[in-house]
Amino acid sequence: EVQLLESGGGLVQPGGSLRLSCAASGFTFSNYAMTWVRQAPGKGLEWVSGFSVSGSTYYADSVKGRFTISRDNSKNTLYLQMNSLRAEDMAVYYCAKGAVGGTYYHGVDVWGQGTTVTVSS
Amino acid sequence: QTVVTQEPSFSVSPGGTVTLTCALSSGSVSTNSYPSWYQQTPGQAPRTLIYSTNTRSSGVPDRFSGSILGNKAALTITGAQADDESDYYCLMYLGSGIYVFGGGTKLTVL
Numbered sequence: 001e002v003q004l005l006e007s008g009g010g011l012v013q014p015g016g017s018l019r020l021s022c023a024a025s026g027f028t029f030s031n032y033a034m035t036w037v038r039q040a041p042g043k044g045l046e047w048v049s050g051f052s053v054s055g056s057t058y059y060a061d062s063v064k065g066r067f068t069i070s071r072d073n074s075k076n077t078l079y080l081q082m083n084s085l086r087a088e089d090m091a092v093y094y095c096a097k098g099a100v101g102g103t104y105y106h107g108v109d110v111w112g113q114g115t116t117v118t119v120s121s
Numbered sequence: 122q123t124v125v126t127q128e129p130s131f132s133v134s135p136g137g138t139v140t141l142t143c144a145l146s147s148g149s150v151s152t153n154s155y156p157s158w159y160q161q162t163p164g165q166a167p168r169t170l171i172y173s174t175n176t177r178s179s180g181v182p183d184r185f186s187g188s189i190l191g192n193k194a195a196l197t198i199t200g201a202q203a204d205d206e207s208d209y210y211c212l213m214y215l216g217s218g219i220y221v222f223g224g225g226t227k228l229t230v231l
Contacts, residue, residue, distance in 0.1 A: 058219060
């Protein structure tokens with residue numbers, strides 16, 4: 001069974017940092033693009049960042065320069081390093097698996113349960 | 122900046138058919154937008170229904186279907202059931218590695 005398990009969320013002060021992790025199992029992790037999506041309280045889904053199979057990384061304008069996506073294929077784990085956090089970054093953060101192996105642009109098919117990031121002083 | 126627009130809300134009768142749509146502010150939706158659709162109920166993670174315009178995700182019943190209608194992406198639900206009452210989001214690939222979600226449609230079944 002394909003599973004994604006996020007961790008690393010918590011309470012952080014404005015300007016602080018957090019690193020989220022997403023542990024993957026049940027599929028050949030290195031063959032799939034991976035994505036981070038977030039959802040602020042009471043709001044819709046927002047695409048945050050993507051990591052292609054070829055190693056390219058992509059970011060929404062709202063996080064570019066502050067967040068860094070990375071992956072460790074030997075550990076089947078996706079990461080999101082979040083720096084200079086703002087109140088508007090407060091959200092549930094989901095990782096998601098690319099829908100089609102070897103490609104980046106087909107959307108996602110499996111989601112984790114999410115991890116909550118709270119930004120407050 | 123490209124905006125993806127969905128109907129904010131929609132209502133369907135049990136057993137009825139409803140088509141939700143997704144439009145791009147910058148032009149027409151095509152298969153190169155690789156539209157995908159997601160269902161979310163309150164407090165739960167999203168569930169993938171459709172990817173790459175019209176491919177159903179594993180375990181999704183065939184009463185959910187995706188298509189391009191005119192210049193929009195479309196999700197059609199036939200034989201609506203009470204547990205289809207959810208929020209529905211589309212996701213569009215804009216190119217250069219960038220995706221954008223639509224604002225979501227709240228579907229009521231009554």
